[in-house]
Amino acid sequence: MSYWRRLSRAQKLWLICTLIVCAALVASGLAWSGGRKAQPALTFDTGMSMQELAPQLGVTGKALARELGLPLNAPKKIPMAELDVEAEQLEHVVHHLLGHRDSALKYYIFGALVLFGLVYLARLGRPDGSPPAERRTWYPRAPYVIALLVALCVCGFALGKSPNPMESVVKVPKALLGLYPTVYGKVVAFAFFIALSVVGNKLICGWACPFGAAQELLYSLPILRNVKRRKAPFAVSNSIRGALFIVVLLLLFGVVGGRKGFVVYHFVNPFNLFNFDFESATVILMIVAALLTSAAVYRPFCQFVCPFGFVSWIVEPISLVRVRIDQDRCTRCGACVAACPLQAAKGRVERKALPADCFSCGRCLNTCPVDAISYSPIWTRAKGAETPVKGPG
Ligand code: SF4
Ligand code: SF4
Known part of the structure; x- marks a missing residue:
């Protein structure tokens, strides 16, 4: 309630409009999926071809x-x-x-969650005019946790595993190999997820992906704080994730292994959790390992395995709204670097050409004593406060 009171009139308007648009998106999704012809019950037997x-x-x-x-x-x-x-x-x-049949409604809910995350991080998290001395009160976690719970419960358990960003990457090469009737639909689905990732840096992963949400919620538990301070070197995690993706493509197209159509991700797909489809021991192992490790390591599946995590990292440099550092103000104090669960803030402070993935979690946005960090569109100046800041608050 105090958060609501501290928002400016313009921000309240932003919040109300955003919630209305999100509700309209979900209502459209419900209407669209409700209006589609119900699938007839499937009968099948081994006498069929x-x-x-x-x-x-x-x-x-x-x-x-x-x-x-x-x-x-x-x-x-x-x-x-x-x-x-x-x-x-x-x-x-x-x-x-x-279980792979797409829920059309999920596309709308993904869109609504990304929109909400975008507006929250770029416009609502910090009350207008609030000075850096009050930064600890900025970006309360409750809206983020609510979005994550919606992602997990609705986009995950209620609506099942498909569509999801990870599978959207894998289904394009599978379609090219002739495993789906058309390539077009799979390319459109992939483009949808990449577009959401570009609009707000990896917001689809950070705010809407159900398995990402499960890992994020577990990591947010206030336990194992000393272990959490250690971060996996990005060069290592990204090399593993990228190499795995290349190996998967080589096997899928039969360039190596001689088993065209073989999909390694099939055996480690944690999204099966949302269909309770535990088809192999390796799937169960991946789910259990990723969830248990998440209590200490930030999004282990996203960092080390997920092909969408890898592909969306490649497009991060063209994302339109993202974490940005005002290099003229930044004093290299390391406050945001310490708050970041990855090496993402560090890479941005050090102006690396290809920094680690940023999942738009918002943890760094209320840490900067000189107000040099913001979540803002690339066409504006990277700045936090409207007035100059004299020194650490
Ligand atoms: S990187 Fe993580 S959050 Fe993004 S699609 Fe993969 S599992 Fe989901
Ligand atoms: S804390 Fe790190 S991952 Fe989270 S928004 Fe900031 S830079 Fe991105």
Whole structure:
């Protein structure tokens, strides 16, 4: 309540308008997904051919063959029973592929969460005219925690795993390989997530991704503070993440390994958590390891594994609204560097050409004694306070 009272009239207006737009986005999503024709109940058995069943699952015969552990060129027109496919195996695969069906509503909710995060960080977190001496009261965590809970509960558990940013990256090469009926839809989905990442630096990861939210919430628990001070060197985490992505592509296209269509991420996809689809021991292991480690290490899955984390890091230099440092004011005191759970603030203070990922978590924005840090559009001057700051407050 005191936060609301301290906002200026213009900021209150911003907040109300943003909430109205977010609500309108969600309502449009509900109307759009409610207006779509309900999918008829799927009946299937091993007497069907892959060519008959695959379109009902939104994939191609090749993709169904891959899921069934058959070669991509297995005959698609004969009954699956003749290919030794068993009923239980088919049921498991159908359940898994149905879990990949996109929830249209989720796109709207992702958009609303990113919009809210953007306006909060760029316009609302700091009451207008508040001096740096009051910086500890800026950017209260409650709005962020609420957004993360919505991401986790609604975009995760309520609406299931698909779509999500991680899979959007992987589905493009899979579509190019002929595992989906069209490439276009997968490219559009990927472009949507990248666009959200560019509008506000990685906001889709920081504020809306359900598995990112799970890790962020666990990291926010006030435990293991001494361990949290140690940060993984970005060169190491990014090299692992990038090398894994390249290896995945080489295997997927059959350049190495000789098993075209083989997707390594399939075995470590933590988004299966949201469908309660624990198809392999490695998936369970990844989920448990990532969640347990999150209590001490900032977003371990995002830092070390996620292909979207890697790709969206590549586009960070063109993001439109982001953490920026006024180099004329910055005294290199290290306050933001200490607050940042990664090497992102450090890279920005040191003006590195390719600094570590910034997940727009906002932790650094209320730390600077000389008001040199802000979350602002690139077309404005990077500045915090409207009036010059004389010294540390
Ligand atoms: S990097 Fe993290 S937050 Fe971003 S898509 Fe991957 S899992 Fe989600
Ligand atoms: S604390 Fe680090 S990751 Fe969070 S917004 Fe600041 S620079 Fe980005």
